[in-house]
Amino acid sequence: MKKLFILCMLALTTLPAQASPELAAKSKCMTCHQVDRKVLGPSFKEIAARFKGQKTAQTTLAAGISKGVKGKWGKIPMPPQKVSAADAQALAKWILTL
Numbered sequence: 001m002k003k004l005f006i007l008c009m010l011a012l013t014t015l016p017a018q019a020s021p022e023l024a025a026k027s028k029c030m031t032c033h034q035v036d037r038k039v040l041g042p043s044f045k046e047i048a049a050r051f052k053g054q055k056t057a058q059t060t061l062a063a064g065i066s067k068g069v070k071g072k073w074g075k076i077p078m079p080p081q082k083v084s085a086a087d088a089q090a091l092a093k094w095i096l097t098l
């Protein structure tokens with residue numbers, strides 16, 4: 001019984017952390033982004049560093065993911081991404097933890 005409880009707690013704490021990298025891969029973010037390396041778009045760590053401590057960061061990033069962004073990081077714009085509003089929030093939240 002105790003073992004089962006520990007297993008459940010483990011599953012609860014590790015699952016959300018992994019959901020977003022998978023979501024990012026599934027949503028094709030990784031064709032243009034990497035966590036710690038610039039590709040076409042800035043690395044997710046760079047984005048997290050720029051927005052660190054800003055209260056509206058998650059909303060700003062989620063809006064950018066859904067509507068697209070241009071001129072903030074370089075000459076290449078990011079087209080609007082086909083993800084649900086909930087997924088955009090989840091991805092923004094995950095990026096900010098990096």
Ligand code: HEC
Nearest residue numbers: 027029032041064069070071072073074076077078081091
């Ligand atoms: C076609 C390539 C491409 C794809 C696919 C892509 N991005 Fe981007 N992304 C970019 C580029 C380029 C920028 C920088 C745009 C700029 O300079 O304003 C960017 C910027 C961002 C930013 C920073 C926004 C800001 O306000 O500064 C976030 C967050 C982001 N992308 C997340 C994502 C997520 C999450 C996905 C997947 C759902 C994704 N991107 C898919 C190219 C892409």
